Amino acid sequence: MAFMISTKLFHINTPQVVYEVFEDEVIIVNLDSGHYYSTVNVGMAIWLDIVAGCSLAEMLRKLKQVYNADAQTLESSVHQFLEHLQREAIITVQSVAQNEDEETVALDQSTPQAEGQPFEQPTLNLYDDMQDLLVLDPIHEVDDSGWPNVPLNTNS
Numbered sequence: 001m002a003f004m005i006s007t008k009l010f011h012i013n014t015p016q017v018v019y020e021v022f023e024d025e026v027i028i029v030n031l032d033s034g035h036y037y038s039t040v041n042v043g044m045a046i047w048l049d050i051v052a053g054c055s056l057a058e059m060l061r062k063l064k065q066v067y068n069a070d071a072q073t074l075e076s077s078v079h080q081f082l083e084h085l086q087r088e089a090i091i092t093v094q095s096v097a098q099n100e101d102e103e104t105v106a107l108d109q110s111t112p113q114a115e116g117q118p119f120e121q122p123t124l125n126l127y128d129d130m131q132d133l134l135v136l137d138p139i140h141e142v143d144d145s146g147w148p149n150v151p152l153n154t155n156s
Contacts, residue, residue, distance in 0.1 A: 009094045010050045017090050036127050043122035069119035081122040
């Protein structure tokens with residue numbers, strides 16, 4: 001008899017969060033906070049897995065195929081990175097029910113380390129130097145003078 005277990009799926013917190021994938025970097029913008037972020041290497045791989053709708057087990061399996069790291073280091077690093085994304089309100093988490101047999105198969109498959117690239121702790125670099133500009137509402141504040149344009153306070 002298969003039991004139902006909960007697995008986590010991660011979603012980009014749209015429409016507040018937008019991103020652009022470049023050749024070797026992802027730039028992420030949180031329009032609510034005005035912060036923007038960058039991530040590369042392992043962080044970029046995790047981000048692309050989030051975009052693809054991968055579960056945590058799928059992310060870990062894919063990373064193990066590419067990076068040379070023990071399971072505990074890999075799992076701990078990925079959890080920390082995902083928690084950081086959640087704290088910054090960049091992603092949301094959804095728990096979904098899944099047959100235990102399906103999850104067990106996903107977690108128990110032996111995954112060879114194909115390329116063995118060196119593993120680096122995934123990082124999320126935070127920038128707030130454009131915060132004032134990014135929190136402006138570009139849809140309603142644009143006029144002939146362009147964007148960004150901070151409206152003048154006429155209540156003086």
